[in-house]
Amino acid sequence: MLGTLLAAEPVTVVETREDPADPFLFPEEADAVARAVDKRRREFATVRQCARTALAGLGVEPVPILPGPRGAPRWPEGIVGSMTHCTGYRAAVVARDSAVLSVGIDAEPAAPLADADVLNLITDETERAALAGLGVRHPDVPWDRLVFSAKESVYKTWFPLTGRWLGFEDARLDLAPDGTFAATLLVPGPRVEGRELTGFRGSWLIRDGIAVTAIVLPLTPPPLGT
Known part of the structure; x- marks a missing residue:
């Protein structure tokens, strides 16, 4: 799904519908979910397996991917990325920071x-x-579900750039039937190349009972209105 949605973007996507029988975790990762229920541990492990497979596509050796502030994944140096999971779907998207500024899925x-x-x-x-x-x-x-998902993608794109919380009320979504959306920030945005970022553009797709949303922020984001 995300592979289709982001086929034209300079990112690597790995996605799966199933959890492996014995998903691998580094010891540090296992410690992070040691007290979690089995479902949570499997989601956590499978999405990291997706991420490591995606990183391998960029020539990056397997490393632990630990939760950082507010749960944001700590990517290897030089990498930007995002992970997501819901019932029946797990995915990771990664890119070199020389190609993409930030990603949210x-x-x-x-x-x-x-x-x-x-x-x-x-x-x-x-x-x-x-x-x-x-x-x-x-x-x-299901437009209400899509707006929820798109705002999650907005937050995942925003946080690596700012290190700050962004509430649902801090961005206004404009969803379009053609599979795109625009998010206007209602709070001061991060500065990119000397210019304040006022919002994000993204895309969405529904297939086989799953809705996905994604934002890939280029190194030089165009003004939101163009």
Whole structure:
């Protein structure tokens, strides 16, 4: 899925639908999830196996990938990347920092949010009005789940650039039926090449019961409105 979505980007994608019978973890990684339930340990291990396979495609030797601040993965020097997992899907995307500034991916079940109140927590009135319109024109798409996923991808792209928290209310999403989205930052953004970044562009795809969203931020991001 993400391999299709990001085929034109300078990134390496590895994804899987299944957990291996005995997924490998470095001792430091095993310690990080020693108290977790089996499901969590398998997700943690499989997505790191995806990441190490992707890194191997860049010529990077296998290394532990430990959670850093706020759970963000600590990538080897010179690497940017993102990982995601949900029921029935795990994926990792990596790139050289000489090719890509930051990456954010997220996967979710392609179904409406289980709790309708969540939508009010993650969107503002402008977003909800736009989602309502999309729902009328394209009722087969779980737009509320997509906006949640896209905001997760925004955060994963944002955090490596800033080291700061970004709340759901701090970015406004504009989803399009053509499989793209734009995120406008409602707080001061990071400075890139002397210019404040005001938002991100991304893409989305739904297939076989899974929804994925992704942002690949180029080294010289174009202005959001272009």
